[in-house]
Amino acid sequence: MSRIVGVSTALPPLSYAQAEITEQIAPMIVPDPAKQGVLRRLHAGSRVDRRHLVMPLERYLEPWSFSQTNGLFIEAATDLAQEALVAALSQAGIAASEVDFIVFTSVTGVSAPSIDALLVPRVGLRTDVKRMPMFGLGCVAGAAGIARLDDYLAGHPNGVAVLVAVELCSLTVQRDDDSMANLVASGLFGDGAAAVVMVGDELAARIDSAGYEVVGTRSALYPHTRDVLGFNPGETGFRIVLTAGVADVIDANFGADMTGFLAEHGLAVGDVQRWVAHPGGPRILEAFSEALALPDGALELSWTSLAAIGNLSSASVLHVLADTVRESPAQPGELCALFALGPGVSAETVLLRWSGDPE
Template sequence: MAAVISGMGVALPPATAQAEVWDGYFARRYTGAQRRIARRIFENSGVRTRQAAVSPLVEDVANWSTERRMRRYQTEAIPLGKAAVSRALETSGLSAGDVGLFAVCSCTGYATPGLDILLARDLGMSPTVQRLFVGHMGCYAALPGLGATSDYVTARGRPALLLCAELTSLHLQPPADRTDIQQIVSHALFSDAAVAVVLTPRDQALAGYAVREVAAVTDTTTADHMTWEVTDLGFRMGLSAEVPAVLAAHVRGLVDDVLARHGLTVDAIDGWAVHPGGPRILDVVQEQLGLDDDALEASRGVLSAYGNCSSPTVLLVLDALRKRQLPPRRILMLAFGPGLTLYVTLLEASTLTA
């Protein structure tokens, strides 16, 4: 029995043009040579519009305590998550009471009771619903989330629901970090979003994408290349310039191994959902896999329109692919994060009559 992605829902905070965010806020944080460097980073980020639950144009959270940020996380994430889950359930034709497992991925906020409990309550899920919280895995968390929920569906024969919700805007770092290039890059790329996915047993789904395999590789020798540290002033991103080189060393081998187990090659994939961690990340993946520009059009489009939203981002790319006039037959999802870790998920179009 395969688990099939039978519904998706997206919820986004208000969007702002990247140029407006630069001119209205970040340009004032830098002077001299650092301002020229920061402006170049913002202009070359590949991001044209971005969303923020807490926009720096309205509220400057840079000097907020972590406690204050976490309280605001609950206030903003609950309605955003509720909207995404409600839309996913609607597109799948299921009700909240049908869900057997509710999994939530987030690395930008923590509280107990968490989103899994509060949203299950507010949306009317069964008191017997099982819950799973996947925290602090970062940008690739959606794929182990898909792995856990699809395993549940396959083993139990009941629907599961996955929500990825991130509010990176709450972790703006204070002006004292204005000379830190890693922080400038983070501020230029990251954005907010929530995406929910419903997974259904194949014999209960009219159509969708069957989850064929979820696989990963972690290079622990480069664990310090990407970090997400809890500080007294929110969570601080560490992002080495060596990350693309590490991905280049591992991505082809992981992809080839997964595809070989299904008797496939790269040429058999007609849909690529690659997490757009930044322009250089996409360039490396394209080069290592020998893909043409069209293959990563959806990933670059998501980066441009939404920014890097951490865990929901690869699901935004998947949503763009599945809404095409001619949706792909096979989709390979790729996401990367702390570890350094690379995750791959193979999806294949499925119908009851297939």
């Protein structure tokens, strides 16, 4: 089994209280003061206390074009990606020159060459490193990225693979757009990055580094949900598609999918000690918990992450994973389920087990 030996996060240095963000951007998004009450109620109900932003708050009031915001994305995303990846490699005790495969994911900006290519000289990756940039997976990409690293390492048991996720969601908020999707998104999403370092099973057996091993993965794409969640590119950038139907998709599918996945490994919900859920928003986390009948507190770290930094799209579930590893060390053999949803609507689930034999 491949093993996660490093996971690290990075956030822009600028951090603002949710109430401050709301007061500043409300007139920009909803010019009519009579309609701003809806935005304020949505922001207040998001369960987000603070968010990190890539620009000073007042700069969001300026009339940015898509080319300008995307140019900023390339510059800032590369910086955050470098910070997260260097920290994750250091944590793993692995040199950049040892990396064989890199996956980069984002849905909040585009670049050719992709950000992973820009990292090669900056971080010291080999020029023959295999690269796979992924775009379009959105919030599910953190979980999907771990699964794709596992796929690669299954065929390269002595290999080193890394995942880098960067999302600058604040750059996608639309001016003068009082659609419900934009109102919700403007109070929910933040900016940040994360990186994961994994090694193949033969290399894992030779190095003295505990970590979560990948027991299994599952992908799901739910039909007739295209218009539930996603982005529509336009002249002013990426306009978010976000409906209340996401929770309905979870209600209809997620419980059966997760229990079926666990059953394939001879397990039930009660056998899993830790749950790493993408903090998509209050209703999403509630739907996850209800679908699995989880005990109170099972998703506490996801709720804490949502409050502290908001929803970081693909990077969010990796932030929760980093918090899980850092705040409460696992015992040998302990099981963890990591999962997220994204556009499609799609789902990715990864079953993890802490290395070592149970005592």
